[in-house]
Amino acid sequence: MAEDSTRDSTICRCEDVTASAIAAALAAGARSPTEIKVLTRAGMGACQGRVCRYLVEALVAEATGLPPEALVPASYRPPVRLVRLDELARQHGEHAGKEG
Amino acid sequence: MRIQDHPVLGPLPPTPTVTFTFDGVPVQALEGECLAAALWASGIRILRHSFSGRQPRGMYCGVGHCYECRVTVNGVRDRRACLTPVVAGMDVRSQPPDLLEEARPAVGGPVAEGRKPEAAGGADGS
Amino acid sequence: MAGDDSKVVVIGGGAVGTACAYYLARAGDEVTLVERSGLGAEASGANLGLLLVSDKPPGPLFELSLESARLYGNLAAELDYQVQYERSGSLLVYTSPDAMAGAEARAADLRSRGLEAEVLGRAETRRLEPALHPGVAGSLWCNLDGTIYPFALCHGYARAALRHGARVLTHTAATALEAEGGRVTAVVTDRGRIRTEAVVLAAGAWSPALAATVGVRLPIEPSRGQMLVTEPVPPMVRHVIMGHEPYVRQSPYGQLLIGSIPERVGFNKATEVPVLAEFAAGAIGLMPCLGGVPVIRSWAGLRPRAEDQVPIIGEAPGVRGLFVAAGHFRNGMGQAPATGAAIAELIRGRPGYPWLEAFDPGRFA
Numbered sequence: 172m173a174e175d176s177t178r179d180s181t182i183c184r185c186e187d188v189t190a191s192a193i194a195a196a197l198a199a200g201a202r203s204p205t206e207i208k209v210l211t212r213a214g215m216g217a218c219q220g221r222v223c224r225y226l227v228e229a230l231v232a233e234a235t236g237l238p239p240e241a242l243v244p245a246s247y248r249p250p251v252r253l254v255r256l257d258e259l260a261r262q263h264g265e266h267a268g269k270e271g
Numbered sequence: 272m273r274i275q276d277h278p279v280l281g282p283l284p285p286t287p288t289v290t291f292t293f294d295g296v297p298v299q300a301l302e303g304e305c306l307a308a309a310l311w312a313s314g315i316r317i318l319r320h321s322f323s324g325r326q327p328r329g330m331y332c333g334v335g336h337c338y339e340c341r342v343t344v345n346g347v348r349d350r351r352a353c354l355t356p357v358v359a360g361m362d363v364r365s366q367p368p369d370l371l372e373e374a375r376p377a378v379g380g381p382v383a384e385g386r387k388p389e390a391a392g393g394a395d396g397s
Numbered sequence: 398m399a400g401d402d403s404k405v406v407v408i409g410g411g412a413v414g415t416a417c418a419y420y421l422a423r424a425g426d427e428v429t430l431v432e433r434s435g436l437g438a439e440a441s442g443a444n445l446g447l448l449l450v451s452d453k454p455p456g457p458l459f460e461l462s463l464e465s466a467r468l469y470g471n472l473a474a475e476l477d478y479q480v481q482y483e484r485s486g487s488l489l490v491y492t493s494p495d496a497m498a499g500a501e502a503r504a505a506d507l508r509s510r511g512l513e514a515e516v517l518g519r520a521e522t523r524r525l526e527p528a529l530h531p532g533v534a535g536s537l538w539c540n541l542d543g544t545i546y547p548f549a550l551c552h553g554y555a556r557a558a559l560r561h562g563a564r565v566l567t568h569t570a571a572t573a574l575e576a577e578g579g580r581v582t583a584v585v586t587d588r589g590r591i592r593t594e595a596v597v598l599a600a601g602a603w604s605p606a607l608a609a610t611v612g613v614r615l616p617i618e619p620s621r622g623q624m625l626v627t628e629p630v631p632p633m634v635r636h637v638i639m640g641h642e643p644y645v646r647q648s649p650y651g652q653l654l655i656g657s658i659p660e661r662v663g664f665n666k667a668t669e670v671p672v673l674a675e676f677a678a679g680a681i682g683l684m685p686c687l688g689g690v691p692v693i694r695s696w697a698g699l700r701p702r703a704e705d706q707v708p709i710i711g712e713a714p715g716v717r718g719l720f721v722a723a724g725h726f727r728n729g730m731g732q733a734p735a736t737g738a739a740i741a742e743l744i745r746g747r748p749g750y751p752w753l754e755a756f757d758p759g760r761f762a
Contacts, residue, residue, distance in 0.1 A: 184331065184339055187324030199556075202568055206435035209442060209548040216322075217338040217349070217628060217693055222331070243434075248694040249668055253338070253349055253628065256677045257688035263674035322629050322651070349628060349691050 182230070183223040185216020193227065197234040204228055204245040214245055217253060273312050289359035300357040307333065307340050307352035310363075318342050318352055319366035341366060403429035403564070405744060406584045407597040408571045408607060410434075411441030412547065412729050413722050414599035415554035416737025419476075421597075422561035424741050429593075430555065430563060431586055433570035437551035440601050440729055443666075443698025445624060445646055445654045446547045447637055448731040451487060451507055451514065451539035457755035458707065459510065461732045464750070466541050468734035478553030480545055481649055487542035488517075488526060489640035490683065491534045500537050513540040528633045528684040542637050544646055545730055554737070571600070573610040574719065581611065581718040595718045595744055601701040602664070604723040613713045616704035616761055617724045623668045624656025625676060625695040633686070641683055643676040653690060655680050659700065659727065668695040702726045710736055710756035711743060720744060721758045 180190045188211045196210040204227050207213055213227055214220030220227075224245065232239040250259075276282045286301040293315055300309030307330045310318065317327040318340050331339035333353050340352040343364040352363075407418045410432025418430040432438070450466050453459035469482050491497045500516045507514035515538050522536040523529055555565050566588070574596060575583040584591045598604050602619035609615075624643075629651030638645040643655050655676050673695050681687050703709055703724030713719040722740050725732050735750075742749050 181326075184321070184328065184337065187321050187326060200565070200567065201435070203435055205438065206567075209435070209437060210552065215694070217341070217691075218336060219694065221336045222339075246696070248696050250692060250695070253691035253693060255688065256627065256681055256690050256692060259625075259670075259674050259677035259692060260681050260688075261674075262670055263678040348689065 182226045183211070183213035183216065183220075185218050185222075186212040186214075188213040188223070190230065193230050194234075197230065202231070202235055203243055204231055205243070207231060208245045219248065219251075220245060272314070289357060291357055291359065291361035291363055293363045294365055298363075302357070304357055305353055306342065306344070306350075306355045306357055306361075306363060309357050310352060317365070401429075401564075402592045403427055404593065405429070405595045405597060406431060406571075406591050406593045407599055408584065409599035409601060409604075409723075410436040410551060410555065410565070410567060411439060411599065411601055412437070412550050412554070412733035413441075413601075413725060413736050414597070415551045415558065416733040417597045417599055417722055417740045418558040418563050418565070418737075419554040419561070420737040420741035421744065422558040422563040424745060426741070426744065428558065428563040429591060430558065430565045431569045431571050431584065431591070432565075432567045433587075435567055436555055436565075437548045439603075440622075440698040440700050441547055441551055443624070443696050444547055444622065444700075444727075444730060445644055445656055446481075446545045446648075446730055447644060447646065448482075448543045448545055449487065449637070449639075449728070450541045450731070451489070451512060451537075452639070455506070455510060457752040458728075460750075460752040461708065461735050461756075462728065463510075463541075464735035464738070465732050466543070468738065469543065469545070472553070472734065476553040476557040478549065478556055480549045480553045482543060482545050483649070484541065484543040485636050485646075486538060486540050487637040487639055488522065489537040489539070490522070490529065490638060491536060492530075492532070492641060492683075494534045497535050500535070504537055507539055514538065526634065526636060526638065528686050529638075530683055530685055533683075536640070538636070544637060544648075546648070547730055550730065550733070554733075571607060574598075574607055574716075576611040576716050576719070579715060579717055581716055593718075595720060597720045597722055597740055597744070598713075599722040601723055601725075601729070602699045604701065604721065608713065608719075608721070611716050611719065613716055613719065613758075614761065615709060615713075615721060615723065615758070617701045617709070618661070618704075619664050619699035620702035620726065621660040621662050621665060621697050622657035622700055622727070623660070623672050623676070623695060623697040624654060625668075625673055625692050627653040627655075627687075627690045627692050630690055634684075638683065641679065643679050645680055645683065652693075653680075653687065657697075659702065661702075664699060666697045666699060668697050700726050700729070704761070708732060708736065708756050709758050709761075710739060710753065711758050714759045714762040 228239045298313050316329045318329045328339050331337045335354045341349045344350040404427035407430040421428045450462045504514040504516050518535045570587045573585040581596050605615040634647035701724050709721045709724040
């Protein structure tokens with residue numbers, strides 16, 4: 172993880188965030204996975220951080236000297252998978268029906 | 272490229288083939304396999320391009336987690352090729368790199384002024 | 398390191414707090430900003446980034462938004478940070494001819510206040526926003542409404558404040574204020590005590606708890622706003638679309654941002670399917686072509702809702718040196734710049750904004 176040769180590796184494939192971009196955010200003072208997320212957009216794409224979450228945590232841990240398990244993980248946000256707006260809108264009808 | 276004789280699973284049994292198209296080009300697939308496998312076997316590895324970096328993207332995790340292999344199937348976008356079984360005659364399209372007409376701005380991009388209904392530009396009211 | 402003295406301590410790393418820190422530091426004050434997690438972690442990071450001027454009635458709320466829009470005009474250059482400010486304009490969409498009855502008067506009112514506004518018929522509305530439902534009756538266009546990338550705003554202000562000599566202490570939670578003889582003297586944090594001459598309380602919905610430690614009552618409660626974001630789509634929504642819940646805008650990344658309605662549910666940041674489904678149905682009702690667009694994510698933030706829905710900006714009654722900058726409800730992004738500028742003026746003892754007294758915390762005393 173710490174080798175220079177990995178610095179331009181793509182960490183978040185959805186949002187094209189490289190290790191060097193994350194290093195820059197860490198150098199700017201980010202100390203948590205959430206701050207990396209909002210500064211670089213790592214983890215904001217279609218996979219919702221499934222690929223990059225642990226890599227980001229490892230980079231934050233390395234930069235802060237904290238063990239990864241001591242970090243507050245970035246939030247998990249619904250939906251779990253991509254859901255089309257019209258599929259979601261159909262839930263509106265279903266819920267309305269139940270309440271009515 | 273396919274594994275014809277797998278050390279654990281044994282030899283590939285004879286399987287009927289079906290044809291679908293990828294970006295209009297016919298591709299042969301084994302009946303029942305997923306789009307990602309058929310495309311891979313046909314040497315097609317670039318399935319889409321990333322939004323901001325315009326980097327080529329294809330099958331990555333292979334199990335539905337990463338969404339890297341998403342393609343447009345019969346007009347429906349964001350189908351994961353690794354989870355979508357091939358059906359004969361499917362119209363599969365790479366997701367265009369040009370979903371956005373312009374590359375994404377860096378955080379903050381240029382300041383744009385309000386657009387008047389009649390013409391671009393206009394006073395900013397400040 | 399939090400134990401050093403400071404002339405001013407700003408509590409809260411949202412849009413309002415970072416704006417206050419920036420304008421104070423720029424004016425030469427010695428400023429320390431404390432934020433209990435990262436910048437923009439609460440309401441300032443959970444909103445659509447809408448900067449609305451045209452929806453404010455004439456008066457102080459309008460002036461606060463208008464002055465903020467003026468400050469936004471040059472902000473990216475001033476901060477040397479790309480905050481993604483876009484003065485995209487807005488369309489207040491009318492779905493029935495009856496609803497348009499007051500539109501001309503509303504447009505005239507906005508024009509009388511110096512904005513550009515025009516009532517547009519169906520064809521013109523759809524020419525501007527072809528994605529809108531063919532049956533919309535028309536719209537009211539206004540030039541001055543815009544959008545921002547909320548996180549970039551907070552970080553842009555904070556970094557510029559740093560360049561002007563401010564200290565920015567993230568992951569530092571203020572736990573109490575201290576006062577002696579009716580004057581604020583210190584901020585207690587989980588990383589030490591900071592002695593100070595002035596405090597700017599910009600902790601949004603969490604401000605009342607801190608104000609209470611020195612006996613000040615702030616009638617602010619949390620108001621949840623849920624929202625969702627889609628996968629990027631081709632450029633198709635150019636304006637802020639409003640007039641019909643939910644609001645819809647498209648980010649420069651191509652994503653559609655859809656939300657939100659205020660909900661009084663306490664300190665609860667969960668998102669709930671029935672509400673999100675209502676947003677989805679509303680957005681599709683307005684723009685039928687959105688049906689196939691995939692939703693990536695939903696989230697919610699807690700807007701600080703003052704009892705009278707008017708921001709609280711000014712020195713607290715009974716505790717000299719304690720300045721409140723909170724309670725902006727749904728307008729924190731749109732009113733942060735002028736709030737920061739006003740607080741900087743107030744603390745330097747030269748309040749220059751005639752509308753400021755409308756926000757005085759003393760109104761609740």
